[in-house]
Amino acid sequence: MNNTDNAVRIAHDTVNNVDLEVNRDSLIQLMKDGRQVDFVLHEVRQDEDGYMSWDVEFWSYLDNNKFIRTYAMNGRTLREFNRFNIYDMATEFDMDRAKEIRIS
DSSP: OOTTTTOOEEEEETTTTEEEEEOHHHHHHHHHTTOOEEEEEEEEEEOTTSOOEEEEEEEEEEETTEEEEEEEETTEEEEEEEEEETTTHHHHOOGGGEEEEEEO
């Protein structure tokens, strides 16, 4: 589990055009309430097979504590996606990787 789970960060709400103080739990709740959370990453990430690279992660809530992450690279949305349960979010939903957090 990430050591900064309860760390407060500033996220920009693109719908209401305001900045919000958020932490991991509040972002997950926002997704459950129907919002999308975007992480603009500090650096390009690559999957372990070297198949895919991305610089933005889009996080959304599906249902029943299941989440989906989609990706973009250089402004282009990629076709790949991953699904996660609430327990996976402890390691996969890492806001420390983000240089910017957006809520849409």
